[in-house]
Each structure stands twice: as C-alpha cells, then as structure tokens.
Amino acid sequence: MTAQFVLHGSYMETRPRVVPPLALPSALGLSRLALLPWLAWPLCLAAACNGAIGDAAPAGSGGPTPIPGSPDYCQQIVAEPGHVTLRRLNRTEYNNTVQDLLGTTSAPADVFPEDDESGDGFDNNGAILSLGDLLMENYDAAARSLSAEALGAASAARGRYLDCDAGALGETACARDFVERFGLRAYRRPLDATEADRLVALYENARAEGESHDEAIALTMRGILMSPKFIFRVEVGAESPDVNRLGDYELASRLSYFLWQSMPDEELLTQAGAGLLQDEEELRVQVDRMLADEKSDAFFLNFAGQWLQLRRFAYATPNAELFPEFDAALRQAMTQETLLFVRHVVESNAPVSTLLRADFTYLNERLADHYGIAGVTGPEFRYVALDTADRGGILTQGSILTTTSHPDTTSPVRRGEWVLDNLLCSPPPDPPADVDTFIQSEENAGLSLRAKLERHREDPACAACHDLMDPIGFGMENFDPIGRFRTEDRDGNPIDSSGVLPDETSFVGVAELSGILHQDERYTTCVTEKVLTFALGRSLGNEDRCFVEEIVGQAQVRDTSLREIVTQVVLNEVFRSAGGREESP
C-alpha cells in the first residue's frame, strides 16, 4: 500500500498538439512507457511521478491483471483497507492531547524535534513519523514536568483524577482509582487487569523507595505518559469476530485525532464503551458535534493548513525591495483569511465547489486595503460579501497566490502546477533531466513573462507538460506576487489572463478558470483523496482509489459539501477498518 494513484481526466486524456505520441515518452526519458498504448501515455506519465504503474500486485488468479488507474479497476478487484503503521502522536497531537488530558495550558511539544511530513504534505503519517533518542529525552522531560504540574495543589488534573479520599479508602485503593481513571483517558481505552496491576506495582515500588503518596502518583503518571500505549495510537482491531474492524475505542481515537488532533472526550469514550460508534447514524451525530466544537479549529489549521500549503506560505519570501508592504501582519491576515474561509464552507454545508467559486471571503482592514476592497475597518476578521468576479475562492487568496510566486515575479508555471497537484491530484510529470528551464536569456529580454513562457513551449518536450500547467497559471495572472489585483505587469505590459486548456476549452480570467475547474470530475475526487489521506495518516495506494470512488459516490447522493465528504470518509469501511494486519511471529 504505497504508491499514490492518479486519476485520469479531461486534460490528461487529451492528446497534446505537436508531439508525436511515441516520441514523447522517450523525449522524457521514460522509454518503457513507449510500450503502452499511446492513448494511455498521459496517464502513465503522470503516474511516473508517483510510481503507481506496476507497483501494485493486486490479488487475482488468472486472467488479465487489473491495471490500477484503468476505468474498471475497482470492478475487477476487491479492495482491502490498508493498515496504518503504528503512529506516534505528532507535535500538534501531543500538545492537544496533554492539554485535554491534564487541563494544562503548557505545550511541551513545542520544543520537540520537527515532525517530518510525508510526500502527501501531511505531518501525521505513521510510517514517516519516527522516534529517536532526542525525542525520547523530550518525552521524559515533558512527562516529568507534566506530572509535577498535575500534582500541584490547584491543578485541573488533581480535581479530575485525584479526588479520592486516601484517609477513608487507603492510599493503595486511591492509587488504583487514579490508575483506572487516568489510564482510561491516557491510553484512550480501559486498562485491563494486568495493566492496572502493573501500574499499582509501579506506585507501590515508589512508596517502598520512600516517595510520598503524591510523589508516587506522579511517578506512576510519568510511566503512563512515557508508555508506547500513550505515545503511539495503537490499533490492533476488534477482538472478535472480525479483527479487521477497529475496536470501539480505536474508532473513537480515529475520529478524535481526525477532527480534533486530540484524544477522545468523555462523550466519545462513553459512546465507544457502549458500542454505539458502530452505528452510522451515531457516527453522523458525532461528526456534526465534533465539527461544531471549537476543538475542530485543529482540523482546519492542520488539514486545510497543510493541504493548501499555508505552512509553506509561512516561509514564502516576497522580495523586500519590491514589496515592502508585505510584513508579518499581512502574512498572518492572509493565512487567517484562508482558514476562516474554509471553515465557513464546511460549517455552512456549502458545496465543495464553493472553495473555488465564492461570493464572499473573510477580511480585516489590513487585508481589505491590500486587496483594494473598501468598507472594512478594524483588525477583526469578518465575513465580507464580494461584489466582483475578480475575487472569490481560494485561487484569489493572497496566501496561495504568494506561495506560488517567485520572490519578484509571478509564476504561472508554479500556479498551474499547484492547481493540478492540490486541486486535481494530477501533478504534471517532472521536467526531463538536462532540460533547459532557463527563460531569462538575453534573446527573451523585454518579452512579457507570458511571451517568454510561450516561446519556451515551442519546444515539444516542454510543451507536453507546460500545456497543462501554464494556461491555468495564465488565468491567475491578474494577481501579482503578493495577491493584489492588477491589469498590467511591472514593466507596463498589459495582463492577458486568457488561457486555452489542452482540450481546447478557452477562458479569460480566474472566475472563468475556477468555473471550469470546479466542474472537472477530478476536483471532488481530489478533495476527497486529501481528506482521506489526512484522516488515515498514511499514503493512499491503488486500491484506495476504490474507497475514494465510493466516498465520492455516497457524498453525491446528498449534497457534495465538504462536510458531507468528511462524514462519508468517517462512515466508509476504509476509515473503520484496522486493515490487513500481518501475523505476529
């Protein structure tokens, strides 16, 4: 379960002009692809970036091997939900978890080493997140300070877990009471008798070593916070009859780490304990409740923030001489706009296409001034109705427009690539090795960026991919490198925001472009793919395409809102399964 898949679609299926079908693969140094029918090559080229073709070895006896990516692939196979590699809490999840668990306001994971992100762009991938000596030292230090704080006289944790009357019941009985109550929440499931005994023994050993009752409780808490059962999200599957199904408590954790990036709350634990989370209506109720809770801010910050690359926006460096107005406050405002906008789309049950085409956004005065929108005063963000086709939707938001620009100029190529990759999940193939990507040569001096790129595309080897990317980027050319609307570039050349897609569809400007994109069948599928990847914490494999199709199909029965996609992800077998667990030796 490793390779990403790439769905075919209107652009990819369209034969590019100029390039003879068999010459192109070899021009790109991908000679083995020449063996495939030429109609399939655009798909294969895209797949070549991801290693999808030939990676899968689907089950099946005799007959032609189902080809991942082919239209009837999902009819030919029985897709198996994959297993999520044992996943440690990432920094965000660790902080949120200890805050919910202990009522602390501290954020110990802020000093933990950075979590690596997977190729999908998310930092919650179990196979990618590793442990190491430094991180373990950090866990140790965090467990010491958290347990010391929790035993403080007025701490929230004391009230939650340590209200047992040791004088009346005895200290060991109170230790057991603590172990069972705290353990249930820290391990996100009830402890079994062996585990509880083991922890009580840890407590008793500390008492025998001369620690006070409180000190021994703190030490026991340290043990729990250092245990792999706390640090990792353990998914062993239901005991019986179907080990492929997640256990009730495991499902509660999947839900809570998906929508809150934190541990399950009391209600989820209660519902899990009562076996109610296996009920689809109950799952719907929980998803709605969880999205309504302010803890779902974490979902928008981490899912949308990573999908739309807002984290990378934090490192974007517009040229300080050309754009002196781009400062920390503006960067912060742009990030906030996108997060609030996505949140609104989810909360209002708006169709997922609203992300691309909307007649509203969220602005404060600073950002409104930057965009040239009048009537917004003060630092607070608020819903702003837009009365122009020039703005509306994520392709017109400063965060994304700046991230996809060079420090000094816009980059139609990067913008087009961003759309193909993040909104259509159809990343263009890599440029061939040794290709000259140099467009600033002297012979090009004085030409507009568009003219330079068009000249560049006279080379068939370049055109094959740039015909996919550049027109999309041209449609966004009315926005400068820091997201301001413009009608001419810095050299005074008038902006031409028209583009012709490989299937001959032509458009002018971002509103028409967004209109075309949101009707592309790949768009809803791609959003679903991103949500599912984040929800599972693993890269999607070929067979997951079939679950994605299922989720999209189910969502379309209702309203295809982003909220419904989230819900259908939760309801789908792939989310509720522990996956094919290998046998223990």
Next chain:
Amino acid sequence: MKKKSWHLSRRLFLGGAGATIALPLFESMIPTRRRVARAATDTGVRLAFIYVPNGMIRTNLMPTAVGAGYTLPSGLASLADLQDDFCVLSGIANKVGGGSYTYPDGTTSSDGPGDHARDTGTFLTAARLKKTSGDDIRNGISVDQVAANALREFTPELPSIELATKEGSYGGDSGYAPIYKSNISWASATMPMPKATNPQSVFDRLFAGIDPTATAMELERRRRLDQSVLDYCIEDMHDLERRLGTRDREKLDEYLTSIEQLEVRLAASGGGASCDPGTRPGDPSDFRQKTDIFYDLITMAFQCDRTRVASMILQKDNSVYDFVNVDGSNISSAHHQISHLDGGAADARKIMAINEWQMQSFGSLLRKMQAVTEADGATLLDNSLILFGGGMDATGDRDGDLISEASGPVHRHTNMPLFLGGRGGGAVTSGRHIEWTGAEPVADLYISMLAAAGVDVDTFGVEGTGPISQLAG
C-alpha cells in the same frame, strides 16, 4: 520491578549491526573499532559534518594550483590564517546524487529529476534513495551514525548530536518525499535522526548538571525510581509487540532503542560535565548568529568529550532563505531561486557572495576548535575532522564572465564542493588542495574519515570500496 537482562545486550547488537539490519546488501560494512593501545592523553578523533544546501559555485573557491602552499582564491580569502589547517577537495563525486548512474554490479538507475532531494538525502549516506512521494521511503545509514554506533562506548550518554538552524519543510522534490530533503543523518534506511534546532535545548542536553545538594545515596535512589518507570514502559511495549504486525514492530523497535538510550543516559546522569561549558546561550532568530552558537556548542561538546560525532544542516535544500546584506548589498532573493542562475551573472554573483559567507562561517568553526588545547598538547582542531560543504557543484555555464569552469548544468553531483578541516589526529596532512581525477567516490572519503576515528569499515554506501588516496599526504 524486575530487571530484564536481555534488552541490555540488545543495544550492543543494534549498535554494531544497525547498518546490517538496515541494508542487508552491505553486510561487510559492520564497523569494528580498532583496539589499539591508547596513551592516557589520547583524546580520540572527533568528526563533524556541516551541510551546505543548494550547491556552491566553485569558481572563486578553487585554488588553481594543487598541493600545499597554493595561492588562496578570492572566495577563501577569509581563511588565510587557517590555510595550513584544512584541505580543499576537488574531484569528489556522489554519483547516487545524480539521476542516472550505473552501479558497480552493472545495474543502471535512471531516477530522473530530484537533484535537491538526492543532494541532501544521499550526502552522508551515499546510498540510492527510493524514489517515492509516498511513505515507503528508503535510504541508507549515514556515515555519522556509523561513527556514532562504533564510538558510543566513549560517550554512551550522547553518541552523536544532530543540529539544524531552522525548521520548516519546503516540500518534496520531483517525486521524492520531503523527508529526504530535510535530513542528512540517518540511523537506518527508514529513520532519519531527529534534529535539534534550539541552541538552549542543545546546551541543556549536553551539559545538564547534577543536583549539587543531593547525596550519592539519594542520587542512587532517584536512579532506581527512574529505572522503574522505564521498566514499566518496556513491559507495556512487550504487550504491544505480541499483538502487532511487522511494520508496527519496526516502530516499536525505534521506541525500544530510544528507551534504552534514555536508560543509559539516566544511569549516567550525575556524572556531570568534566569542563566548564560557560553560560547557557540565547536562541537568536538571526540564522547567522544561531549558526555561530551551534559552532560554539559543537566545539564545547567535543572539548568536554560529551560526544564525538556531530552533524549539522546549515539549511535545508530548496531553502528560500534570503541572505539580506550578506555581501554588503541587498541580495533580497530566495537562496534556492537564485541558485539556478536563471538571472545569469547577477544571480551568480549573489550565490558567490553567499558561498563566501559560508566559507567565513567554516573558518569561524575552525578557529573555535583551534583555540582549544587538548591533553596531548594538540589543538581540538588537530584531533578532529570537519567536513564542510554540499553535494552539488552549482557552477553554471551560462555566464562566461563569471564562471570560468564552463561545463554542465547547474546541479551536478560530481566535483562536490567539499572542504576538510583538521588533521584527524594525524591521519590527514592539512594545508593542501587535493585533487582526484575520475570522480572519486565521496563514500571512500567517508571510509577514510571513519578510519581516522578508529572505525574500520570495508565498504560504504553504493560506491565506497576502501579508503580514499592522498589524505595522509
């Protein structure tokens, strides 16, 4: 709580054979540390690896003459006082960094674009990266970790340190997962070493002192309590081990390995630093100030024998750091962007100015180490080897005025920009410009650096088959 004895010996197994587990192809690489009679004053050789991203333009960094007494090129002018203390290395290649390569066994790779991912990912591993944008990553063990595994007996609390000046991912690269581009130090094929980015945390980790008011008996009692926590964790881990599959157990293995290391660390705590580390540093936001503090910390860590191996990422590949005013003018351009020299001579000048700053920074580290006199009377620099540089020769061919070495595209993995500071306890005759012809594998250089530290390996990475020539002089 009963003590499990089996897992104590396990560390030795993993420590010695980690490379084998990760890379079954390279079994001969299991490092052995030479047991030689050591004088009381023998301080051991320390190894540091400092990585420069986005390549360097060699034009102003390369002496025209080979050997000792060369005329300093303009880009090394700031190192005049140190000329006898480092070597300029020419003609070293890391072929696995390139897209196409024929391996010693005759198989050919054509991995296509992704030079930045390979630049970083293969820099210290010299292994071929599995090209994947998913989570099925694969690299090899890095040279610093081979050294750390073999030298851990000297500094069991801290076999190595891994530093980076900044956080932040710049995404993947042409089908390579971002993790390759963010990490030079790899404990195994699938596990990069976590990097510290905060100088204060690094200082605390190196020099955290003991409680001076506690008696030996009290310290011993605290150790027993700490151990009881770790024993509990290990028992919990065994519960899971029985119930989880193979891939999950790899993660549990990472857990156990690091718990055992913590065990060693806690058991040794109270030993204290044998020398005065000075005051706790700040955590400046300025990248260049932070770099200097990290150099102080590496120097003090070596001086106090807190660790013998260090690696540091100056910045990640594709870094868009803006070296404002690095050359007295306003560069105000993203480092990666200009490294492709699309802006011609103007960009080349900026990159060269950045490279000059990088070489100044190298000099600053060498001077810090030169200022420390060790028990054997030599300087810390004499007893160390500091590899500084990157995997890519960014010397372009698009601007004849500035770039004399007009050949090839800007991102080549041959003729790596590398500088070797120190004498490695006498293994290296410094003060020279050493030139190899025929694309000498960087993996062979690593074999020699390991040997200088008393760590013998026969092969390393894909290409390393034995020590590199010429280092001894």
